[in-house]
Amino acid sequence: MKKSNVVAKKALEDLGKELAKEALAGKQPVLNVPVRALSNIHFNAEKKALEIGGKIASRNFFNIAHAKKFLQTVEVAAISKSLVDAGKHTSLRDVFYMAKRTIPNTKVNIVDDQNESDNAIEDLEVITGLAREELHINANKNGSVAGHVVIEDKGDEIDWAKMGSGGWSIPSNVENVKFKKVKAEYVVYMEKAAVWERLHEDKFWDKNNCIIMSSQGQTTRGIRRLLRRLSTEHKLPVYILTDFDPWGFYIYSVLKFGSINLAHMSNKMTLPDAKFLGVTADDIVNYGLKKYFIKFKDIDFTRLKQIANYEWFKKNKLWQRQFKMMKDFGAKVEINAFSAKNISFISEKYLPEKIRNKDFID
Amino acid sequence: MAKKRSAEELAKGQKDISVAEFFERNRHLLGFDNKRKALLTVVKEAVDNSLDACEEGGILPDINVEIIDMGNDRFRVVVEDNGPGIVKAQIPNIFARLLYGSKFHRLKQARGQQGIGISASVLYAQLTTGRAAKITSKTSKSKEAHYFELGINTKTNKPEILKEEKIDWHKEHGTKIQVDIEASYARGDQSVDSYLKQTAIANPHANIAYTNPKAEQFIFSRVVDVLPKEPKEVKPHPYGVEIGVLVKMLRNTECRSLQSFLMNEFSRVGSNTAHEICDNAGLFTNMKPHELQLPHIEKLMEGIKKTKIIAPTTDCISPIGADLLEAGLRKEVAAEFYAAVSRSPQVYRGIPFVVECAIAFGGDQPKDQGARLLRFANRVPLLYQQGSGACFKSVVKTNWRSYGLHQSQNSLPQGPLTIIVSLASVWPPFTSEAKEAIAHYPEIIKEMRLALQDVGRKLGSYVKKKRKVSEQQERINTFEGFIPEVADALFRLSGVSKVKLVDSLKKMLSKSREFVAEHKEKHKVESLVKKDKESKIELRSFEDEEV
Numbered sequence: 001m002k003k004s005n006v007v008a009k010k011a012l013e014d015l016g017k018e019l020a021k022e023a024l025a026g027k028q029p030v031l032n033v034p035v036r037a038l039s040n041i042h043f044n045a046e047k048k049a050l051e052i053g054g055k056i057a058s059r060n061f062f063n064i065a066h067a068k069k070f071l072q073t074v075e076v077a078a079i080s081k082s083l084v085d086a087g088k089h090t091s092l093r094d095v096f097y098m099a100k101r102t103i104p105n106t107k108v109n110i111v112d113d114q115n116e117s118d119n120a121i122e123d124l125e126v127i128t129g130l131a132r133e134e135l136h137i138n139a140n141k142n143g144s145v146a147g148h149v150v151i152e153d154k155g156d157e158i159d160w161a162k163m164g165s166g167g168w169s170i171p172s173n174v175e176n177v178k179f180k181k182v183k184a185e186y187v188v189y190m191e192k193a194a195v196w197e198r199l200h201e202d203k204f205w206d207k208n209n210c211i212i213m214s215s216q217g218q219t220t221r222g223i224r225r226l227l228r229r230l231s232t233e234h235k236l237p238v239y240i241l242t243d244f245d246p247w248g249f250y251i252y253s254v255l256k257f258g259s260i261n262l263a264h265m266s267n268k269m270t271l272p273d274a275k276f277l278g279v280t281a282d283d284i285v286n287y288g289l290k291k292y293f294i295k296f297k298d299i300d301f302t303r304l305k306q307i308a309n310y311e312w313f314k315k316n317k318l319w320q321r322q323f324k325m326m327k328d329f330g331a332k333v334e335i336n337a338f339s340a341k342n343i344s345f346i347s348e349k350y351l352p353e354k355i356r357n358k359d360f361i362d
Numbered sequence: 363m364a365k366k367r368s369a370e371e372l373a374k375g376q377k378d379i380s381v382a383e384f385f386e387r388n389r390h391l392l393g394f395d396n397k398r399k400a401l402l403t404v405v406k407e408a409v410d411n412s413l414d415a416c417e418e419g420g421i422l423p424d425i426n427v428e429i430i431d432m433g434n435d436r437f438r439v440v441v442e443d444n445g446p447g448i449v450k451a452q453i454p455n456i457f458a459r460l461l462y463g464s465k466f467h468r469l470k471q472a473r474g475q476q477g478i479g480i481s482a483s484v485l486y487a488q489l490t491t492g493r494a495a496k497i498t499s500k501t502s503k504s505k506e507a508h509y510f511e512l513g514i515n516t517k518t519n520k521p522e523i524l525k526e527e528k529i530d531w532h533k534e535h536g537t538k539i540q541v542d543i544e545a546s547y548a549r550g551d552q553s554v555d556s557y558l559k560q561t562a563i564a565n566p567h568a569n570i571a572y573t574n575p576k577a578e579q580f581i582f583s584r585v586v587d588v589l590p591k592e593p594k595e596v597k598p599h600p601y602g603v604e605i606g607v608l609v610k611m612l613r614n615t616e617c618r619s620l621q622s623f624l625m626n627e628f629s630r631v632g633s634n635t636a637h638e639i640c641d642n643a644g645l646f647t648n649m650k651p652h653e654l655q656l657p658h659i660e661k662l663m664e665g666i667k668k669t670k671i672i673a674p675t676t677d678c679i680s681p682i683g684a685d686l687l688e689a690g691l692r693k694e695v696a697a698e699f700y701a702a703v704s705r706s707p708q709v710y711r712g713i714p715f716v717v718e719c720a721i722a723f724g725g726d727q728p729k730d731q732g733a734r735l736l737r738f739a740n741r742v743p744l745l746y747q748q749g750s751g752a753c754f755k756s757v758v759k760t761n762w763r764s765y766g767l768h769q770s771q772n773s774l775p776q777g778p779l780t781i782i783v784s785l786a787s788v789w790p791p792f793t794s795e796a797k798e799a800i801a802h803y804p805e806i807i808k809e810m811r812l813a814l815q816d817v818g819r820k821l822g823s824y825v826k827k828k829r830k831v832s833e834q835q836e837r838i839n840t841f842e843g844f845i846p847e848v849a850d851a852l853f854r855l856s857g858v859s860k861v862k863l864v865d866s867l868k869k870m871l872s873k874s875r876e877f878v879a880e881h882k883e884k885h886k887v888e889s890l891v892k893k894d895k896e897s898k899i900e901l902r903s904f905e906d907e908e909v
Contacts, residue, residue: 016855023866024858029848061848062870064837071848078854106843 004134005084011128012081012135019074031059031070034126034264041263043311048272050258052126068108072120073127075099075110080124083136089173091138092118126264132221138172143223144193145170146200147211148183160211167200170213172222174229182234187211188277188351189219189227190241191251195335195346202347208355211236219255221262224269227255231271238271239360241351244279244289245332246303249322252276257312275360278350279335281325282359287350292340293331300332318361380516384460385485391794392482397435400486401545402553402745404439405429407479408539409558410742412443413565414473415537417589419446423568427558429547431575436491437545442538447501450508457484457497457539458512458521471593471679471788473742483541485514490544494524498538500531507531547575553745555899558582559694560736560743564682564784566690580899585689591680596788597629599674600639600666602712608659612651620654620662621647630672642668674714676707681716681786682741691720695780695901698724701820702782705813710805715787717806719813723821727778733757733767734901735774737800738784744798751799753783756810765822766829779821780901783810831881834874841871 019029033056034040040055061070079098083090090098096117102109111117125132132138144167149160153176160168171177188210190196196214199205205212211230215223230236240255242248256274258266284290296304307313308323326332338346353359389395393403405427416423421444430438448456460481484495500507511525547554558572562582567589570582603611617623624636631639640647643665645658654662681704682690688702702720709715727734737744737753748754754774762768762775769775791801800806849863 012855016852017858020852020856020858020863023849023852023863026866026869028870029867061844061867062841064840067840067844071844071851074848074851074855078851081855103843103847106839108840108843110847 005087008084008130008134008136009081011130012077012084015077015128028060028062030061031073031127033057033059033123036122036126036261036263038260041260043257048257048312049266049270050260050263051266052263069120072099072111072116073123076117076120077124080135080137089136089138091140092121093140095121095137122261131265131268133173133175139220139222141169141171141222142220143170143213143215144168144196145211145213145226147205148209149179149211150181152178152180161206165200170222170226172220174222174226179233182230183209184211184236185209186237186239187213187227187230188239188241189255190214191243191248192335195241198344199347202344204347204351208352219251221269224255227271228269231273238274239277239355240274241277241335242279243332243334244281244284244326246300246307249307253307253310275362277354277360279333280361281322281329284329284333289333289337292333292337293329294333296330296332301327322361385482385489394482394486397544397546398548398553400543401429401437401439401547402557404483404486404541404543405441405554406557407483408439408441409561410473411480412441412445412537413568413741415445416443417592420589421445422584422587422589423565425568426571428573429554429575431547432542435544435546436542437547437575438540438542440538440540442536444533444536447535447537448499449501453497453499453508453510454512454521454523457481457495458514460485460519471740471786473740480539481514484512487541487543488513491542493542496540498529498531500533500535503534555580556901557743557745559899559901563690563694563736563782564687564738564741564743566686566693582694585693586686590682593680594678596675596678597627599630599712600628600671605659605663608663612654612659615651617651619647620645620649620651623651629674635669635671639665639669673709674712676714678788679707679714679716679786681718682784684718687718687720687782687784691722691780691782695722696725697722697727697780699821699824701817703813703816705809708805708809710791710803713787713789715785715790715806717809717813718784718786719810719817720782721817721821722780723824724778727780729778730776732774732776733779733781736780736782736901738782739790739792739797739800740786746798747793750793752802752807752810753800755802756807756814757781757783760811760814760818762818765818766825783814827881831878834878837874838871838878
């Protein structure tokens with residue numbers, strides 16, 4: 001058994017033994033869960049990362065308000081232990097199905113939707129101090145990468161430059177990936193798979209000597225870990241490319257500083273040196289994208305206001321300027337708008353110019 | 363300019379008003395405003411009289427009410443009791459002469475007061491169907507029953523005896539009246555049904571059998587074999603007397619001095635008090651009552667007001683009693699919680715009264731409607747004009763929210779609740795002659811609110827306890843389900859025996875179990891055994907119809 005497995009097995013067993021000991025001694029069993037909420041999150045300006053504080057919530061099984069969450073957490077722990085014991089990995093969705101059943105003689109399900117099991121897994125992470133992947137639970141794989149990089153994964157040698165039109169598909173757990181050769185000057189991470197496909201078809205990574213990476217939708221932990229490893233182990237700068245809207249800014253914020261939900265894993269996830277490449281308010285002006293404005297709805301204004309108030313943006317004049325311009329526009333622009341000029345405008349003109357001029361926001 | 367007329371000419375226009383005319387003009391005051399209400403009024407007057415007669419005779423009432431639909435809006439009403447019966451000579455006057463009765467001239471708690479009710483029913487029958495009232499009465503086993511067919515001479519207000527004979531009657535004693543009247547009993551009309559059911563609640567010592575026009579029979583059975591305490595007849599208290607009454611009393615008295623008049627004709631007046639009243643009025647104690655003039659009488663009224671006189675005796679009132687009121691409610695309204703209170707006697711305007719309240723909560727009563735309010739005065743249900751009476755006012759002014767019920771401002775509380783507010787008094791202050799609502803005397807409303815708060819508090823603590831019991835039960839059920847699951851997960855994590863874990867965790871529920879075991883019995887919903895046809899009669903009050 002691998003060393004990491006031994007650690008996980010022991011942590012889970014200890015958790016069970018402690019609770020069983022309390023129960024047999026006639027004490028009400030209590031789970032101590034570090035609080036994963038805004039009230040217990042603070043921004044470490046030095047490390048440029050969100051960190052979890054010392055607040056701990058006692059989750060007493062016999063408190064009717066906590067009972068179900070208590071049950072969900074120990075159930076997920078037991079599932080995780082069976083996975084570690086068997087040396088198998090499974091997905092969040094599978095764990096949901098393994099936990100989902102109706103408690104006999106009641107109408108209560110242990111979990112009603114995947115949110116609940118996902119939350120229980122995150123609680124288990126903060127209780128044991130182990131990452132989900134170490135508990136043998138993976139997210140769905142999601143995302144593509146291409147560049148002059150050779151890696152080894154489960155004994156297979158993989159060249160990211162020779163993966164055809166789809167690129168290498170990033171697994172949910174990249175801890176065991178070994179970098180054999182890394183020949184790149186920087187990494188561009190983009191929110192949209194369609195943009196990644198454009199850049200890949202145009203061999204942008206080859207022409208500009210870089211790595212291009214994207215996900216479809218949310219940035220998964222596998223992608224964040226891969227970016228983090230390239231950034232720390234190979235000192236590659238990471239540039240982030242999103243739509244011009246509050247959600248795009250938020251993606252940047254999470255990648256760089258971390259999120260409330262995963263604040264307990266900040267030291268493994270954040271990218272303190274990542275830069276925002278675009279699309280910026282100035283790009284809208286400089287590249288004449290105003291005609292592609294999509295008008296803000298109320299919710300967009302609300303979200304923008306929230307983000308502008310984040311502690312790590314509050315004193316940043318460059319960012320406050322962006323927020324103000326966005327608010328004044330009262331509109332957003334999708335990155336796809338560049339295609340209206342010329343299908344390869346983004347890979348042949350926009351990105352090379354931006355990178356050459358070091359036109360970033362930090 | 364109008365033509366001048368001589369006194370002689372005017373005198374031609376002045377003549378006796380016949381009782382028929384009087385009745386026609388005042389039918390709304392007497393409860394005969396419309397056909398539907400007329401049916402109820404006839405039944406009500408007859409039943410009230412029967413109950414009064416039985417109680418005065420010291421007999422547990424057995425009353426049989428029958429209404430027969432004869433078609434064309436004609437109904438035959440037959441009410442029969444087992445009371446002491448009526449002596450032959452009195453029968454025509456009691457049933458066929460308006461304003462004849464024993465109850466008006468005395469101060470004693472009774473259902474009837476003015477002596478109008480039953481004779482008005484006989485007159486109504488005569489005017490609407492032309493049929494005579496048929497009366498049978500028997501005073502003892504050894505005597506024969508008298509049978510009368512009676513009408514009223516509408517010019518002279520004297521009885522007309524159409525037929526009179528002695529007959530055999532199976533009863534030992536009692537009275538039976540049969541009248542044919544124009545009336546209506548609409549489908550779903552529950553006025554008579556509901557009236558009798560409410561009567562049964564306030565008179566748990568009575569047996570009432572009732573056959574409605576659809577030939578359905580209902581039995582409201584007796585739950586207590588003791589008659590209510592016989593109320594004593596009292597003399598008026600000086601504080602309660604009005605000047606008109608005082609004038610009449612002075613004229614009719616046999617006393618020869620003002621002092622002896624005050625001492626003999628009033629309660630709570632001794633020689634000292636009589637002296638004090640005379641002093642305060644500036645009158646001599648030896649003045650002759652017959653010789654007092656109006657200015658003297660006005661002074662006498664002031665003298666009474668200035669004098670401190672002890673409150674009237676209260677043994678002239680016979681309240682239902684908290685236990686019996688609750689028993690009456692219990693037998694007619696299936697619920698899960700009952701409470702009743704009987705306040706101690708109080709006085710308004712020198713007249714003693716007692717307020718009693720009861721509630722029935724839960725069971726099959728509708729949850730999302732306003733509570734049902736049942737009002738009684740001297741054990742008689744008040745059906746009309748709910749909104750204008752003191753009972754309604756005191757209920758809506760009580761804060762039921764603090765007892766765990768919903769309530770909007772100036773309305774009845776919401777919930778599965780029946781509220782009884784009952785007043786017993788030698789002279790209940792009605793707002794009108796139809797005796798439909800109790801007047802707003804502050805003393806009476808205050809007593810009603812105190813009584814309602816008393817039962818309300820009991821309800822509040824019940825509701826709270828009940829909620830707690832169900833919470834604890836819910837808790838036990840939840841953990842009974844969760845414990846094996848948690849034990850199983852802990853077993854899979856630690857290898858500790860699942861059976862031991864389940865045992866140990868289940869022991870931690872013992873407090874909840876003890877609480878539920880201790881309180882469950884008292885707070886369970888009574889199984890509604892009484893699911894008979896009587897329980898289908900809706901209890902409600904009635905809004906006056908447009909005629």
